[in-house]
Amino acid sequence: MKLNRGVLAVLLASASVAVAAPALAQDKPAAAAPERKFNISSQARKEIVALQEAVNANNTAAIPAAIAAAKAKAKTNDDKYVVGQLELKAAVASKNDAAVAAAIESVLASGVVDSAQSIDLYNNLGSLRSNAKQYDQAAAAYENALKLDANNVNAMIMLGEVRNSQGRPADAVALFQKAIGARVAAGQKPEELWYKRAVALAYKAKSPAAVTLSRDWVKAYPTPKNWRDTIVIYQTNSQLEDSALIDSMRLAHAAGALSGENDYYRFANALMLKGYPGEAKAVLEQGFAAKAIDKSKATFSQMYASATTKSQGDRASLAASASTAKAGGDAKKVMVIADAYYGYGDYAQAADLYRAALGKAGADKDLVNLRLGMALARSGDKAGATAALNAAGGAQAEVAKLWLTYLSTKA
Structure with missing residues (x-):
């Protein structure tokens, strides 16, 4: 985790310790009045001035003893703050992270630092402790930042990383979700890296949250690659039947997210197994045209030949089959024809048949509403698709949510 040295620079500049004895101050031009004046006690002034001189001269041999002497004499909060600030200046100059962390703790312990600056210092302290693999101390620092500002998303994200390092992935994921939610609630778009990290942590932990997080991610950043990753996560986390x-x-096809031989093979093979050779043929042809799959490979050439043979005359026979199925009372027969029309890209006719299936005996209403929503989504009827997909529950609920996410990214 990265230390925010800009915050430390602001701290060092904010109080460039105007504590020198009057005689020393007279030797220099008057400086601009600081925003806050520190009242250094007479008991600690000599030691603090000596420390200031050692730090300003970068007298590394004298600094440790000067810090110890100044701390021993420091009694008031202002004394302690100025000593801590000088200690911090020396630590930053020495590029010693352990010393910087100790100095930050000294500054915070003074009780002088305001809330906003304390949050930044706690976040820096957390980064230093985390980099040193001192995870319990790092967590305490980030928790202190969050006590001062419960909506500090940087502290949430960094504490999430610490929780993961502590072997608490569920807590890590929850913190990333909280940070993302805070950004959204504030009307701001969360960084894509936050989504990616949250999804990765949840996926590695085999958490169901991976599916929800990936949907949120692709909704915010709907690229073909992100769609593919989201769909793969859904498929991996679900016990899927062919349908x-x-x-x-x-959905991957609709989102332009099919990529590589594995995607095209799995899709086309599933279509062939379910009896949709026309759609399988179209999918393979798309893959050939995109040069995503090689037609000369036996796996694809044989599947394509089979799809071509089995689909001959299929499209032309659908109209008569549709009329017969609609006149009958069996929802499953209507669904078969509707699915075939969907596969050929005739989404309007497919939607009409799905609606007809809803009113017939044996209809799996969750599946029918899912397919109806898909057909309406592909035909451009966003309102109708949304209503149908929202009605798809049960085993179809999760894939319906994916399609609803897809719809939400469309104008």
């Missing part, structure tokens, strides 16, 4: 795999792969 559910197809519905999520159809």
Whole structure:
């Protein structure tokens, strides 16, 4: 974790210790009045001036003893703050992180630092302790920052990293979620890195939160690659049947997120197994055209030949089959024809048949509403698609949420 040296520079500049004895002060031009004047006690003045001189001269041999002497004499909060500030200046100059951490603690312990500056110092202290693998001390520093500002997202994120290092991934994920939520509540867009890190932590921990977080991520940053990662996370975290795999792969297709041989093979093979050769043929042709898959490879050439053979005459026969199915009372027969129309890209006709299936015996209403929502989404009916997808519950709820996320990214 990175130390914010800018914060330390501001601290060092804010009180450039105007504590020299009057005789020393007369030897220099008058400086601009500091925003805060420190009242150094007479008992500690001599030792603090000696420390100031050693620090300003970068007299590294004399500084440790001067710090000890000044601390021994410092009684008031102002005394302690100025000694801590000089200690910090020396530590920063020496590039000694352990000394910087100790000096920050001295400054904070003085009780003089205001709330805003204390938050920054606690965050810096947390970074130093974390870099030193002192995770309990780092966590305490970030928790102190959050006591002063419960919505300090930097402290949340850094504490999340510490919790992960402590072997507490669930707490780490919760802190990232809290930071993301705080940014959203403030009307600001969270950094993509936060989403990625939260998803990675949740995925590694095999947490169900990985699916929710990945949806939030792709909603905020809807790139094809992010869509692919989100869909893969959903598929990995779910026990999918072929139909559910197809519905999520159809989403990958809609989002332009199919990538590489594995994606095209899994999708086309699932379509063939479920009896949608026309759609499988179209998917393979898209992969060939994009040069994502090699038609000369036996795996794809054989699948394409089979899809071509099985789909011959299929499209032309659908109209008659649709009329017969709609006139009957079996929802499953209507669904088969509706799914075929969807596969050929005739989303309006597919939607009409899905609606018909809803009113027939044996209808799996969750699945029918999911497919209806998908067809309406592809046809551009955002309102209708949203209503249908929201009605898809049960085993279809999670993939429906993915499609709803996709809809939310469309104008």
